[in-house]
Amino acid sequence: MQIHSSILALRAALEKRGRVVFVPTMGNLHAGHIALMTEARSHGDTVVASVFVNRLQFGPSDDFGRYPRTLQADCDKLSAAGVDLLFAPTEADLYPEPQQYFVELPGIEHQLDGEFRPGHFRGVATVVLKLFNIVQPQAALFGKKDYQQLMVLRNMTHQLALPIAVIGSETVRADDGLALSSRNAYLSPTERSEAPRLQRILQRISAAVQGGEADFSRLERDAVAELDHHGWQTDYVAVRRQDDLQLPGPSGKQALVVLAASRLGSARLIDNVEINPANGR
Ligand code: PAF
Numbered sequence: 001m002q003i004h005s006s007i008l009a010l011r012a013a014l015e016k017r018g019r020v021v022f023v024p025t026m027g028n029l030h031a032g033h034i035a036l037m038t039e040a041r042s043h044g045d046t047v048v049a050s051v052f053v054n055r056l057q058f059g060p061s062d063d064f065g066r067y068p069r070t071l072q073a074d075c076d077k078l079s080a081a082g083v084d085l086l087f088a089p090t091e092a093d094l095y096p097e098p099q100q101y102f103v104e105l106p107g108i109e110h111q112l113d114g115e116f117r118p119g120h121f122r123g124v125a126t127v128v129l130k131l132f133n134i135v136q137p138q139a140a141l142f143g144k145k146d147y148q149q150l151m152v153l154r155n156m157t158h159q160l161a162l163p164i165a166v167i168g169s170e171t172v173r174a175d176d177g178l179a180l181s182s183r184n185a186y187l188s189p190t191e192r193s194e195a196p197r198l199q200r201i202l203q204r205i206s207a208a209v210q211g212g213e214a215d216f217s218r219l220e221r222d223a224v225a226e227l228d229h230h231g232w233q234t235d236y237v238a239v240r241r242q243d244d245l246q247l248p249g250p251s252g253k254q255a256l257v258v259l260a261a262s263r264l265g266s267a268r269l270i271d272n273v274e275i276n277p278a279n280g281r
Helices: 007-013 031-041 071-080 120-135 147-159 182-186 189-194 197-210 216-229
Strands: 002-004 020-025 046-051 085-087 139-143 165-169 233-241 256-264 267-275
Touching: 002 007, 007 085, 007 120, 020 031, 020 120, 031 046, 031 071, 031 139, 031 165, 046 071, 046 120, 085 120, 120 147, 139 147, 147 165, 147 256, 182 267, 197 216, 197 233, 197 256, 197 267, 216 233, 216 256
Parallel strands: 002 085, 020 046, 020 139, 046 085, 139 165
Antiparallel strands: 233 256, 256 267
């Protein structure tokens, strides 16, 4: 695996590479990331990964400083996964001067995770657009665990007419259902055994909606109450439309998703479950 930190060196290495598939990450790679790399291989000839902890997407009270940085271990895992090139820029490589031009997002930037992490999606969209311009891939993969991020990046790519296929990949979970995340490392052993409750609650909401329950507000309120009772601090539990994450309309035949973000100790966990009409609703 080639490793480059400079934009020029990466661009030179990417000449005449056939179809390039790109998987951007912030490093501290786990099995969920490696599944993305493996899936990427089936979408093109050259798999490019990036590792960059992007300051622009962290708010002042977010965990930018303590976000785990494990580049050597990440290189070993990417190399074992058959990744062809790794782009691992320093901040000086990617932001040689303060970034003053940003992607402007629609209202979704202020909803769900956007409400609780102001500026987060603006920072994500800006760095991903910049990485897309550097790597110029034909396809890019993102995990469905960050559902709102995937929706924002898919719609940005579509509306800005970028010639890139944005592919969403299924969430990889531990045996007890907890979605794999770098932030799981912040959980104490007791919190770790409590953490799968989030997924169980979302599954229960999904089953209720598929069974015909239409009072989404009640389902959301009950979920928050249960999480509160078990020591969580919840930002939101919300049933939304899959394609734009807006409130569901009156029709019963929509593809929905239930999303949640909640804090357990010092870890802020997010998760979601898709609710497809084909599943019987
Ligand atoms: O999902 C992530 O790891 C990050 O938000 C991303 C897409 C790499 C942008 O920094």
